[in-house]
Structure formats: structure tokens, C-alpha cells
Amino acid sequence: MLKMHNLSKIYRTDEVETIALNNVNIEINSGEFVAIMGPSGCGKSTLLNIIGMLDNPSEGDYLFFDENVARYSEAKLANIRKRHIGFIFQSFNLIDELTVAENIELALLYHDIAASERRDRVAAVMDKVGIAHRAKHMPSQLSGGQQQRVAVARAVVGNQSMILADEPTGNLDSAHGQEVMEMLQGLNEEGTTIVMVTHSPAHADYARRTINLFDGQVVTENLRAA
Amino acid sequence: MFSNYVSVALRNLVKDKLYSFINIAGLAIGLAACVLIALFVRDELSYDQFWSNADRIYRLNTTFNTPGREPMVTVMAQGPTKDALKAYFPEEIEAVTRFNSMEVVMNKDGSVFSEILMWTDPETADIFDLEVVAGDLRQTLQDNASLAVNESFARKHFGEGNPLGKTVTINLMDIERDYRIGAVYKDLPHNSVLNFQGLAKIDENDFTKQNWEFSQWYSVNNYVYFTLKPGASIRTIEDRLDDFVDAYIEPPAAIGNAKSSTYVQYSLQPLTDIQLNQAGARDMEMKPTGDMGTVMAFAAIAALILMIACINFTNLATAKSTQRAREVAIRKVLGANRRQLVIQFLGESTVIAFIGLMFGLVLVEVALPFFSEFVGKDLVFDYFDGGTIGVLAGLMVVVGVLGGLYPALVLSGYRPARVLKANKSAESSGSARLRSALVVMQFAISITLIVSTGTVYGQKLYATRLDPGFNKENLLVVRNTSNSGAVSKRDAFKEQVLRIPGVVDAAFSSDAPASGNESNISVRVADDDGERTVLIGVHRVDYEFFETYEIPFLAGRAYNRQNALDVTPNGFAAEPGDLLQGNIIVNEGALGRFGFGTPKEAIGRVVKASVGNDVQAQFTIIGVIPDIKFQSLKEVMRPEVYMLASFGFSNLNVRYIGDPRPVVAEIEKSWKSMISTVPFAYDYVDEVMAQEFEAVESQSMLLGVFSGLAIVIACLGLYGLAAFTAARRTKEIGIRKVMGATVTDIVRLLIWQFSKPVLIANLVAWPVAVWGMLSWLENFPYRMEAWMLAPLCLIAGLIALGIAWATVGGNAAQVARANPIKALRYE
Structure with missing residues (x-):
């Protein structure tokens, strides 16, 4: 599905040059569940942003379905992104002014989908994550776990083939955290590729493969026995 | 998609009531002022277009x-x-x-x-x-x-x-x-x-x-x-x-x-x-006309007020943009491209402009009758009149785009990776600088308007309080004394008036102050090359004229009944070709034209003029008076002679003491008993002279109102900015307080932040205002001293600063008093 070859990301300010990623080579296949681990500042989020096409690499190649997107413009990336990739964030990132249903629908708005079909798909995905009874509520009226379920729903409503999750359980207590992880596992079993950044070894265990980053470099890759 | 934009826009409006109020109120006032002025301008431009030829x-x-x-x-x-x-x-x-x-x-x-x-x-x-x-x-x-x-x-x-x-x-x-x-x-x-x-x-x-x-x-x-x-x-x-x-x-x-x-x-x-081009003429039209300068000035004021309102919108939207950065980032993550976001935000600003316009139209409906009366027109606001709706819609879109474009570009330019990762949004220093520049602009406009208002009002005061060279108080003019039914009885009428208690003096004259009449006489003056002809203004006056008007003499004497030569000789009582003799009184300006030196030297000098019927008369100068401002304070002083001749005596000037009402009642009684076929009419001289400046007075009031509005809108914006800035700086303020800063220190810090743009605005506004007002004053031959503009500028600056402090101070104090722990823990 995606392949990174000698990929580097360097942040430059006037005086300081920070190497966030250094010659990273990664390959992720369709249907995989990959966890990315490593200490703070090791480049996990940068890697995830580049995978999610929210950021361009400074050097190297990034092949997405055999298409090298490393130098693509923002508009082009946005176009690929909206068709293939869903996002889940640690801080949920729901829009406070929209209801639960509207937040989920947002992911379909930028696709050419008729209003009636949007409604149906939003209803279906809300059922799936178990928040249909909260459809008209505002995010501020929900608990953290419920908010993250809305975020998950939003990430998959467009039938995205890959979900990128940036510490999806970081703001949740353990019970809610486990709930979310099980949801992700369920999605993976249905065929969705999942790439997740996490600090929690327990949650990393849900993944089939773990990539350990340190100072911008891949140090180990562990495969969990099936 | 569209309903999603609208619901986000409306919920944002409801959520942030202060922000919405400032924007909508500012735009409503600005648009209302614009519509009113546009009605005025359209009316001025429509004059006489309706004739088929x-x-x-x-x-x-x-x-x-x-x-x-x-x-x-x-x-x-x-x-x-x-x-x-x-x-x-x-x-x-x-x-x-x-x-x-x-x-x-x-x-x-x-x-x-x-x-x-x-x-x-x-x-x-x-x-x-x-x-x-x-x-x-x-x-x-x-x-x-x-x-x-x-x-x-x-x-x-x-x-x-x-x-x-x-x-x-x-x-x-x-x-x-x-x-x-x-x-x-x-x-x-x-x-x-x-x-x-x-x-x-x-x-x-x-x-x-x-x-x-x-x-x-x-x-x-x-x-x-x-x-x-x-x-x-x-x-x-x-x-x-x-x-x-x-x-x-x-x-x-x-x-x-x-x-x-x-x-x-x-x-x-x-x-x-x-209507709009006075062709350089003094106003002798059938009715008062307008002028292009006023129309342009008001159009400019409308545009400036609207601009101040748009600036509020831009400023608040960029200040608030950090709060919406996350929404932008999420929309981008979900696939929105920049164009879609720009359209969304421009749409939002247009929605706000629309709401502002609705309230603005309410204001227009409320204010139109007063405004109409004030500009002396019968203005109608007809929504279904050709193009009105189009113009309003256009105005709304222009305001929406003008106010919303920069914030839309800034917001849509956020990089989602950065916003989401940092979970905060760094505002670019560019937009903060732009905000300061725009605040400077708002206050520069406001200060310029204050200075203009002050100058226009000051000029009006100056002109009406100007010493015209005679005593204009306690003086009234009885009109129509040269009408055919009155001429034969007017001398007897004057005798009668002089007997009325309270009447001090009375004298006939051909002209009364500010009448705008212009009559001239050709005077021949002997000089080295023989003779030259000078055209000079002439007033015909009665014996008691100078006494009644209390005009002092620089040299010589007034006319008196003992001296037969004082009366202007009548050419029709002589043979054509005769040279008659007479005496004459002139003003100081005439001496310059004649080349007669000082008033004292001029006494006894001789000029010649025609006295009708092809007869010349030789006039000896017996008196010189100062240049009294008898004609119009809007005119340059002219050289004049004052002849003792009863021709065209259409005014009886009456000086009185005490309450004028019984005096007028008595005069009217005498008039009616003696001159039944001519209506009685009179004026107070000081009122007539003040009327000349009514237009300037109403201009100064309109300017005052509009500059007041401009300041109100600018302050609304400043208040909003102060509130947002203070909210953003809570952590900084908390740390400062933990380090030992007092409430006063914090208030001073915040107030200084907002004083800077106002002070800079003064530096921008003063030269503009001074230059503009000096050229406006050029229109008046008698104008207030130019140095008066300096204190006016200072006062305007202080007013603006005072208002800005008052606006920001309350908010600053509130923020400064807050418990620092709360602010720090919250972050």
C-alpha cells in the first residue's frame, strides 16, 4: 500500500536545523495494523503526518499505491487524502459548533455525495460505533470516550482504506481506551489498514507489527505472532 | 455543504456574542450611514434630469x-x-x-x-x-x-x-x-x-x-x-x-x-x-444649490465610515482566527481544499454583512425623517426603485469581501499538521502587525473627522462673531419702503417711528446687510495722465445712516442737514453737460483704489461721477469710514462710496433699546395706519447675518454626527480587540502577577498596548486634517486663524486617546484582577 524510501524530514528555522526523520525506510501493506512507538520527540507524529499527507518530506520518496507523492502539491495531496485516509487524534478534534451527526457528515461534504446518501451513511456509521442516540448532541455534551467514537466514525464514514490514529487513547481512561482499541481492531479485521502512534505497550499489542523510532530513525520492527 | 457553512456561521455568531454584536452593530451603523448619504448624493445628482429637453x-x-x-x-x-x-x-x-x-x-x-x-x-x-x-x-x-x-x-x-x-x-x-x-x-x-x-x-x-x-x-x-x-x-x-x-x-x-x-x-x-457647479458665482440662484465638494465630501465620509466597520470585521476575525484554526485543520484533514475554505469564510462574512444590513435598514428607516429634514430635502427610500436592491446586495457583498478576504486567506492558509500537533495556533506576526496598522487607520480617520468638525464649527463661530465694523445688535430693518404704495409716505413714517419709545435712531438705505445686492458706479479720478475711471461699489444712504449703524469715522464727518452740498446732486434737474457739485463719504478700501493715501489726506480730495441725464458732478470727500462688512461675510471686502441720495431707499434701519417686541408692534401699527397697500415686513440684522452661515452650521452638525459615528464604530472594534487580546494573554498576565506585578502594572501594560496605535494615528491624521482644513478655509474671505488648528488637533488627539482608554480600561482592569492560578492551571 505504501512504501517510504530514504525519507527524511528536516525543520529549519533561522538558526536551528532539526532533523525529525532521518533516512526512514518503511513499507506497509493493505490490511496491516501497525503501531509506531518511541519516546517524545522521536518523530512519531512527523512520520504519521507524512503518511497522512499533511506534510511533505524534505528528502526521499513516498510511494502511495505505487504513486510517488513526495513532491505533490497541497491540493493534490488533499485530493488523495480525502479518498483514502481517515484520521483519529488524541484530542478528538471535533468541531465544537457542529452536532455529532454534522461532525461525521463533514467527512463526506468534501466528496460529491448526495445529501440523502450522506444521511444514510452517517446513520449507519453512528449505529456501528454506538452513538446514534447522541446524534443531535454537541461535542461538549459528550464524554471523552464518546467523542473519540465520533472521531472514529468520522474517520471511516468515507470508506477510507487506511486510518491514521495519533495516540487515540491518550486522553481516555483505561476502560474507554480499551473500547476504542477494540473498535479499531474490529475495523482492521474488516480490512482497514491502521497505523497508530501510541505510548501504551498494551495498546500496541493490538497491532500486528510495531515500529520503534528513536531520534528520527527506525531502530526495530517487531512482528507479533498471529 | 451550504447548510453546513450556514450552521457553523450562525452557531459561531451565537456562541461569541460580543464578537457578533461588535461586528453587526458596526456594520449596521456603517451601512446605515452609507445608505443615508447615498440617498443624499443620488438626490443631488438627479437635479433637473426629469425635463424632456x-x-x-x-x-x-x-x-x-x-x-x-x-x-x-x-x-x-x-x-x-x-x-x-x-x-x-x-x-x-x-x-x-x-x-x-x-x-x-x-x-x-x-x-x-x-x-x-x-x-x-x-x-x-x-x-x-x-x-x-x-x-x-x-x-x-x-x-x-x-x-x-x-x-x-x-x-x-x-x-x-x-x-x-x-x-x-x-x-x-x-x-x-x-x-x-x-x-x-x-x-x-x-x-x-x-x-x-x-x-x-x-x-x-x-x-x-x-x-x-x-x-x-x-x-x-x-x-x-x-x-x-x-x-x-x-x-x-x-x-x-x-x-x-x-x-x-x-x-x-x-x-x-x-x-x-x-x-x-x-x-x-x-x-x-x-445644482452642483456654482460656476464661481455667489449664490443668486432661485433657491440655494448644493455643490460638488459637499457631495464628494459626504460620499468620502460614507466610504470611510464603512471602511472603519470593515476594519473591525477584519481585525476581530483575524484576532479570533486562532480559535477557528482547529476547525480549518480538521476540514483540511477531511479533504477541503483552500478554495472551498476561502469561499466558506467569505460566505460567513457576507452573512454577517447581511445581518448588519438588515439592522442598518432599520436604522435608515428610523433616521431618514430626521436626516431629510436636516439636509432640507424630501428624501424617499424606495426598496423597489430601480436598482436599489441591487445596490444594497452589491454593498453587502463588497463589505463581506472587503472585511472577510484577509481573514479568509489567513485562516485557509493554516497548515493542519502544525495546528493539530501543537494543539495551539501560532498567529503570524504579519497579521498582528496588519491589525495594528488597521487600528491606526481607523483612529486616523476618526481624528481627522473630529478636527474637521471642530474647524467647520470654529469657522462658523468666527464668522458669526466677527466684528462687521458696525453694531449689528439691537438693529432691525423694515422692508418694502420703496414700494409704490410706500414711497410717498415713508418720510412721515420715519418721523412716526422715531417717536416710538425704545427707538433710538432710524435711517433709510438702499441696501441692508447681507442682502447680496451689487450696484456699482463709475468714478473718474484725476491723476498724472489726466483722468482714469474706476468702477466702485455704491450704497445710497440717509443722513442718520452712520449714526444708526454706529459706524465710526476714520476722518472727516457724517452727512448733515445744514450742508446743502451733502445731498447728491440730481442730474435731471440740470442741463446736460453741466458740472454739479456735491460731497461724498467713502470707505478706506476706496482710498486705495483712488490712490488718495491716508484717510486724513483724502479729506477734500475730489472725484467725478455721472449723476444721470448726461450730467457730471464733482464730489468732494468729506468723510472716510473703515471697511465695514456690509455686503456679505462670504464676499471679499470691496471699495465703496456712500452717497446721500434717496433713490432706492427700500430699507428703514431702526436702532432700538430694550425689548424689541413692543417696538416692532408699535412700528407695525404705524405702518398699517399709514401704508395700507404694502405688506409690513422686517428683519433683525444679526439674524439675517447669521442666516448666511446656516449652511456651514448644518454642515458642521452633520460632520459632527458622522465623526461621532466613526468613533463609536472604531471604539467598538477596539473594545473587541482588547477583549480578545486580554483573553489570549491570560497566561502571560498570570505569570507576571506571580512574579509580583500589581493590578496597576497590568492595566498600564494593556492600556499602553492600545495607546500606541492611537498615538501613531494622531501623527497620521494631523497633517492630513490640517492640509484639508486649510484648503477648506480658503473658501472664506474672513477665516479663523490657521494656528487655531493646532489646539484643535491636540484636543482631537486627546479625545481619541481618552475614548480609547475608557474603552480598553474596564476590560484591562477585569483581566488584571483575575486570580493568576486559574489562568495558569487552565493552560
Whole structure:
């Protein structure tokens, strides 16, 4: 599905040059569940942003379905992104002014989908994550776990083939955290590729493969026995 | 998609009430001011467009280039031009007509009153398509015993019944005749420079003794309008106007051997151009006109006020943008491209502009009657009038885009990776700098408007308090004393008035202050090369004139009854060719023109002038007075002579002491008992003089209102900014307080932050305001001292700073008092 070859990301300010990623080579296949681990500042989020096409690499190649997107413009990336990739964030990132249903629908708005079909798909995905009874509520009226379920729903409503999750359980207590992880596992079993950044070894265990980053470099890759 | 945008927009509005209130209130006020001013401007531009011949009607304006004086520009022309134009330009000119306004005494069924009627030619009916509601206008204007009147006049004097065929007796100069009402026309709309309630035919035989009205080439009393033949070029006429002058006008003695066209010059003014282009003439129009400068100034003010409101929008939206950064990031993550986001935010600002417009229209409806009355117009706001809705929609979009574009670009440019990762949004220093610059601009505009208001008001005060050189208090003028029914009895009337308790002095004069009359006399002065001719202003006065007006003498004496030579000799009582003797009083300005040195040296010097009937008189100067501002405070002082001659004594000037009301009542009683056929009319001199500045006064009030609005909107914006900034700085303030800063320190910190742009705004505004106001003051011959602008600027700056402090201070104090722990823990 995606392949990174000698990929580097360097942040430059006037005086300081920070190497966030250094010659990273990664390959992720369709249907995989990959966890990315490593200490703070090791480049996990940068890697995830580049995978999610929210950021361009400074050097190297990034092949997405055999298409090298490393130098693509923002508009082009946005176009690929909206068709293939869903996002889940640690801080949920729901829009406070929209209801639960509207937040989920947002992911379909930028696709050419008729209003009636949007409604149906939003209803279906809300059922799936178990928040249909909260459809008209505002995010501020929900608990953290419920908010993250809305975020998950939003990430998959467009039938995205890959979900990128940036510490999806970081703001949740353990019970809610486990709930979310099980949801992700369920999605993976249905065929969705999942790439997740996490600090929690327990949650990393849900993944089939773990990539350990340190100072911008891949140090180990562990495969969990099936 | 669209409903999603709208719901986000509306929920944002509801959520942040302060932000919404500031934006909507600012835009509502700004748009309301804009709409009101636009109505005013549209009305000013619509003058006389409604005549079916509007594009072919021109007026003949006359300029006299009197040697040694400013050219005198009039909007009238001489009576004989009517036939002369038609004869000289037969190929180009279709029809010519004259208007000459006269105050007549009317007698209807035994009641006597005075009215102003317009004497005109039959061609008026061809040139101006007046809407006739009864009778036949053409026939009426062919008859010197018929009147055409407008509906108001008909209703006023004949009630609701049919006025056609009814008669009134008219007394005017030598006319005493019954006039029959022959036609009634609809009142002219207010947006015309023409103004007459009744029309009577000019029959030059009625004015043989007053031949200056219609038959002399040196008397300018008629508005002369003509229509151009279809297809003819106005340039052809313009190119030959000088030839026209030389063909018809004898050169006056004052210009020596030069051609007449060096002295008299004509210009042609399109009818539709008259309202806004004064052609350099003092206002002698049928009614007060506007001017392009005022129209432009108000249009500019409207644009500036709207700009201040748009700046609020831009500033608050960028200040708030950090709060919406996350929404942008998420939308981008979900696939929105930049164009979609720009459209979303522009749409939002247009929605806000729309809500502002709705409230603005409410304000317009509320304010329109007051505004209309204030500008003296009958303004109507008709939504379904061609294009109004289009213009409003356009205004809304312009405001939405103007206010929303920059925030939309900033917001849509956020990089989601950065926003989401940092979970905070770094505002670019660029937009913070832009915000400061825009606040500077808002306050610069406000300060400039305050200075302008102050200057206009100051000039009005200066002009009305200016010492005119005579005592204008406790002085009244009884009018109409030269009307035919009053002339023979006026001396007896004056005796009677002098006996009234409270009356101190009384004197006749040909002119009263601020009358705008202009009469001149050619005076011959001996010099080294023999003699030269000087054209000089003349007033005819009574013995007690100088005493009544309390005018001091610089040298010499006033006229007195003991000296027979003081009376201006009468040429008609002598043989043509005689040289008579007389005495004369002049003003200081005249001495300069004569070359007679100081007032003392001038006493006893001699000048010559015609006294009618081809008879010359030699005048000895017996008195010199200062340059009193008798004519108009809007005019430059002119050299003048004051002759003791009873000709044209249309005013009795009365000085009184104490309460004027019983004095006026007594005067009126005497008038009515002695002069029953002429209506009694009087004015207080100080009031008449103040009236000249009514236009300036209303300008200063309008400016005041609009600059007040500008400041209110700017302060609304400043308040909003202060609130947002303080909210953003809570953590910084918390840390400062933990480090030991006091509430005062914090308040000072925040206030200083907002004082800087206001101070810079002063530096921007002062030169602009001073330059603008100095050039505005150029319009007035008597103007307030230029240095007065310095304190005005300082005061305006202090006002702006004070208002800014008051706006920001409360909020700053509140923020500064907050418990720092809360702020720090929250972060």
C-alpha cells in the first residue's frame, strides 16, 4: 500500500536545523495494523503526518499505491487524502459548533455525495460505533470516550482504506481506551489498514507489527505472532 | 455543504456574542450611514434630469471683468440677450426665455399681501415641459394680464375650488392691473434648480421706467435659458460668444479702448450641471444649490465610515482566527481544499454583512425623517426603485469581501499538521502587525473627522462673531419702503417711528446687510495722465445712516442737514453737460483704489461721477469710514462710496433699546395706519447675518454626527480587540502577577498596548486634517486663524486617546484582577 524510501524530514528555522526523520525506510501493506512507538520527540507524529499527507518530506520518496507523492502539491495531496485516509487524534478534534451527526457528515461534504446518501451513511456509521442516540448532541455534551467514537466514525464514514490514529487513547481512561482499541481492531479485521502512534505497550499489542523510532530513525520492527 | 457553512456561521455568531454584536452593530451603523448619504448624493445628482429637453437646455451666465477687482460672476444675464441670442445664433438656438423674480403686492377681495412671482417669456412653455393640470399655459404666457400659478399657490389663495378665471390685483412698480388665473401647473419637484410659484408674462412696455430690468445691456437681472436645436453643437455657440458680445455691447468708459469682450464675458452652463457647479458665482440662484465638494465630501465620509466597520470585521476575525484554526485543520484533514475554505469564510462574512444590513435598514428607516429634514430635502427610500436592491446586495457583498478576504486567506492558509500537533495556533506576526496598522487607520480617520468638525464649527463661530465694523445688535430693518404704495409716505413714517419709545435712531438705505445686492458706479479720478475711471461699489444712504449703524469715522464727518452740498446732486434737474457739485463719504478700501493715501489726506480730495441725464458732478470727500462688512461675510471686502441720495431707499434701519417686541408692534401699527397697500415686513440684522452661515452650521452638525459615528464604530472594534487580546494573554498576565506585578502594572501594560496605535494615528491624521482644513478655509474671505488648528488637533488627539482608554480600561482592569492560578492551571 505504501512504501517510504530514504525519507527524511528536516525543520529549519533561522538558526536551528532539526532533523525529525532521518533516512526512514518503511513499507506497509493493505490490511496491516501497525503501531509506531518511541519516546517524545522521536518523530512519531512527523512520520504519521507524512503518511497522512499533511506534510511533505524534505528528502526521499513516498510511494502511495505505487504513486510517488513526495513532491505533490497541497491540493493534490488533499485530493488523495480525502479518498483514502481517515484520521483519529488524541484530542478528538471535533468541531465544537457542529452536532455529532454534522461532525461525521463533514467527512463526506468534501466528496460529491448526495445529501440523502450522506444521511444514510452517517446513520449507519453512528449505529456501528454506538452513538446514534447522541446524534443531535454537541461535542461538549459528550464524554471523552464518546467523542473519540465520533472521531472514529468520522474517520471511516468515507470508506477510507487506511486510518491514521495519533495516540487515540491518550486522553481516555483505561476502560474507554480499551473500547476504542477494540473498535479499531474490529475495523482492521474488516480490512482497514491502521497505523497508530501510541505510548501504551498494551495498546500496541493490538497491532500486528510495531515500529520503534528513536531520534528520527527506525531502530526495530517487531512482528507479533498471529 | 451550504447548510453546513450556514450552521457553523450562525452557531459561531451565537456562541461569541460580543464578537457578533461588535461586528453587526458596526456594520449596521456603517451601512446605515452609507445608505443615508447615498440617498443624499443620488438626490443631488438627479437635479433637473426629469425635463424632456434636459440635455439641450443651457443657461447664459455673465462675468464682469472690472479692472482692479475680482471678476464678478453672475448666473444671470441682461434682458436684451433674449432677442440678440436668437438673432445671432439662428442655426443653433431653438428658443430663449428669461426669468426675473419680483416681489409684488397682491390685492384679492380686499386683503393685501405680498408674494414673489416670476416674470417670464412665452418660450418657457416650450423649453420646460411643466405639468399643467388646468388651463392653457401657452395662452397664459402670451397675455400680460394672466397668471400661471402652481398648485400650492392656487390652494393657498383659492382653496379647493377651481381657480381658473379668478382675478387678483397686482401692484408692481408702475403696474396696477387685474390678473386672471389662466393656468395651474404641478409644483416643481424639489430636485430642480428652478423655483417659482407663479409666472407672469414679461411685457417690456410695463417696465419702460425700469428699463434696467429687461432692456439695458449693463443691468443683469434675468436668468436666461435656451434650448439648443437638436443636432446643433454647443461648441459652435461657445466659440462665438466673444464676437456676440462685441457685436451687441458698447465698451464702457472704465475699460478705455479695449473691446467689450474683455469686460463682459458669457459662459454657457448645462441646466443639469447647475445644482452642483456654482460656476464661481455667489449664490443668486432661485433657491440655494448644493455643490460638488459637499457631495464628494459626504460620499468620502460614507466610504470611510464603512471602511472603519470593515476594519473591525477584519481585525476581530483575524484576532479570533486562532480559535477557528482547529476547525480549518480538521476540514483540511477531511479533504477541503483552500478554495472551498476561502469561499466558506467569505460566505460567513457576507452573512454577517447581511445581518448588519438588515439592522442598518432599520436604522435608515428610523433616521431618514430626521436626516431629510436636516439636509432640507424630501428624501424617499424606495426598496423597489430601480436598482436599489441591487445596490444594497452589491454593498453587502463588497463589505463581506472587503472585511472577510484577509481573514479568509489567513485562516485557509493554516497548515493542519502544525495546528493539530501543537494543539495551539501560532498567529503570524504579519497579521498582528496588519491589525495594528488597521487600528491606526481607523483612529486616523476618526481624528481627522473630529478636527474637521471642530474647524467647520470654529469657522462658523468666527464668522458669526466677527466684528462687521458696525453694531449689528439691537438693529432691525423694515422692508418694502420703496414700494409704490410706500414711497410717498415713508418720510412721515420715519418721523412716526422715531417717536416710538425704545427707538433710538432710524435711517433709510438702499441696501441692508447681507442682502447680496451689487450696484456699482463709475468714478473718474484725476491723476498724472489726466483722468482714469474706476468702477466702485455704491450704497445710497440717509443722513442718520452712520449714526444708526454706529459706524465710526476714520476722518472727516457724517452727512448733515445744514450742508446743502451733502445731498447728491440730481442730474435731471440740470442741463446736460453741466458740472454739479456735491460731497461724498467713502470707505478706506476706496482710498486705495483712488490712490488718495491716508484717510486724513483724502479729506477734500475730489472725484467725478455721472449723476444721470448726461450730467457730471464733482464730489468732494468729506468723510472716510473703515471697511465695514456690509455686503456679505462670504464676499471679499470691496471699495465703496456712500452717497446721500434717496433713490432706492427700500430699507428703514431702526436702532432700538430694550425689548424689541413692543417696538416692532408699535412700528407695525404705524405702518398699517399709514401704508395700507404694502405688506409690513422686517428683519433683525444679526439674524439675517447669521442666516448666511446656516449652511456651514448644518454642515458642521452633520460632520459632527458622522465623526461621532466613526468613533463609536472604531471604539467598538477596539473594545473587541482588547477583549480578545486580554483573553489570549491570560497566561502571560498570570505569570507576571506571580512574579509580583500589581493590578496597576497590568492595566498600564494593556492600556499602553492600545495607546500606541492611537498615538501613531494622531501623527497620521494631523497633517492630513490640517492640509484639508486649510484648503477648506480658503473658501472664506474672513477665516479663523490657521494656528487655531493646532489646539484643535491636540484636543482631537486627546479625545481619541481618552475614548480609547475608557474603552480598553474596564476590560484591562477585569483581566488584571483575575486570580493568576486559574489562568495558569487552565493552560
